[in-house]
Amino acid sequence: MEVKKFMVIGAGQMGSGIAQVAAQAGLEVVLHDVKDEFVNRGLGVITKNLARDVEKGRKTEQEKQDILDRITPSTDLTNAKDVDFVVEAIVENMDVKTGVFKQLDEIAPAHAILASNTSSLPITEIAAVTNRPEKVIGMHFMNPVPVMKLIEVIRGLATSDETYRVVAELSEKMGKVAVEVNDFPGFVSNRVLMPMINEAIYCVYEGVATPEAIDEVMKLGMNHPMGPLTLADFIGLDTCLYIMEVLHEGFGDSKYRPCPLLRKYVKAGWLGRKSGRGFYTYQ
Numbered sequence: 001m002e003v004k005k006f007m008v009i010g011a012g013q014m015g016s017g018i019a020q021v022a023a024q025a026g027l028e029v030v031l032h033d034v035k036d037e038f039v040n041r042g043l044g045v046i047t048k049n050l051a052r053d054v055e056k057g058r059k060t061e062q063e064k065q066d067i068l069d070r071i072t073p074s075t076d077l078t079n080a081k082d083v084d085f086v087v088e089a090i091v092e093n094m095d096v097k098t099g100v101f102k103q104l105d106e107i108a109p110a111h112a113i114l115a116s117n118t119s120s121l122p123i124t125e126i127a128a129v130t131n132r133p134e135k136v137i138g139m140h141f142m143n144p145v146p147v148m149k150l151i152e153v154i155r156g157l158a159t160s161d162e163t164y165r166v167v168a169e170l171s172e173k174m175g176k177v178a179v180e181v182n183d184f185p186g187f188v189s190n191r192v193l194m195p196m197i198n199e200a201i202y203c204v205y206e207g208v209a210t211p212e213a214i215d216e217v218m219k220l221g222m223n224h225p226m227g228p229l230t231l232a233d234f235i236g237l238d239t240c241l242y243i244m245e246v247l248h249e250g251f252g253d254s255k256y257r258p259c260p261l262l263r264k265y266v267k268a269g270w271l272g273r274k275s276g277r278g279f280y281t282y283q
């Protein structure tokens, strides 16, 4: 199967990045969110990224325009009726995601693959609400999508070899490297990354050091490009909490207990960079 028309559900930080790399790969892209303002915000980010590429001489103005012209905005899910491939990148919540997958299963053509960019949720469970579990797969992009090379590809119990093959080919077309993993809570990426972030938050909570000091230790001492608290703000503290909850519930092991300070920040609406405040403040 050749993928020509590609739909992204959710125009937030991940969805906009996915739409950008798909359009750069020459696909016709539909970028969907619940409100025009969210779609426009996503398109604004893509335009800014492409303008930087033009400034840096990596793309011509014409290429930038061609990429933007390949992206069609949408707030109507029935636009999925003629797509070959859908990637969902909405909130990290099983009920909300399965609600969207049920609708997509009814609207999208029978041949269409339905992928999720979930950070941690079981693909098998998402697939089970559809009548095409063999065509459901995890396609986990990393943030920021235009820069990061990895796509963690997660096979659900019923995912077919053909579906995997299409995703692996698509990843390569987007200039990414697909790595196959099995369907366990947090997969590999967040099972390893998120406990480190959670532990860094415990260090703030227990007064071991300031956020700045913790980030400096990990940047200068371990050569991480960003300290764990800067990274948590970048990912979104709500997303970090959802992922820790999936690990905690999925493994039933207290070592994954989300730090109470993380819960408190999320309850306060301190979601990190996207809300202007997290462990740091942003204008």
Ligand code: CAA
Pocket (backbone or CB within 6 Å): 049, 052, 056, 118, 119, 141, 142, 143, 144, 145, 146, 147, 148, 189, 190, 193, 225, 226, 231, 235, 239
């Ligand atoms: N969108 C697009 N491009 C971006 C960007 C963004 N949000 N942020 C940075 N870039 C580009 C910049 O334009 C720059 O390219 P040029 O200079 O060639 O134009 C390049 O990336 C490097 O950026 P900077 O020089 O500004 O800063 P940096 O060297 O610190 O790199 C970074 C930025 C690539 C984000 C780097 O800090 C980094 O790798 N951070 C860690 C990111 C990470 O761990 N991501 C995974 C998060 S976990 C996840 O995604 C999974 C999950 O489920 C939660």
Ligand code: NAD
Pocket (backbone or CB within 6 Å): 009, 010, 011, 012, 013, 014, 015, 032, 033, 034, 038, 089, 090, 091, 092, 093, 096, 100, 117, 118, 119, 120, 140, 141, 142, 143, 234, 235, 236, 239, 274
């Ligand atoms: P975000 O909050 O930036 O964006 C989510 C978008 O989804 C919002 O624009 C919201 O309006 C939209 N949305 C919510 N419900 C919707 C619905 N029913 N239909 C259409 N649109 C809807 O979130 P994000 O950081 O882009 O994360 C999205 C997904 O990607 C989550 O599953 C997250 O775990 C995963 N993810 C996040 C990161 C990260 O670093 N933030 C990395 C990899 C994967």
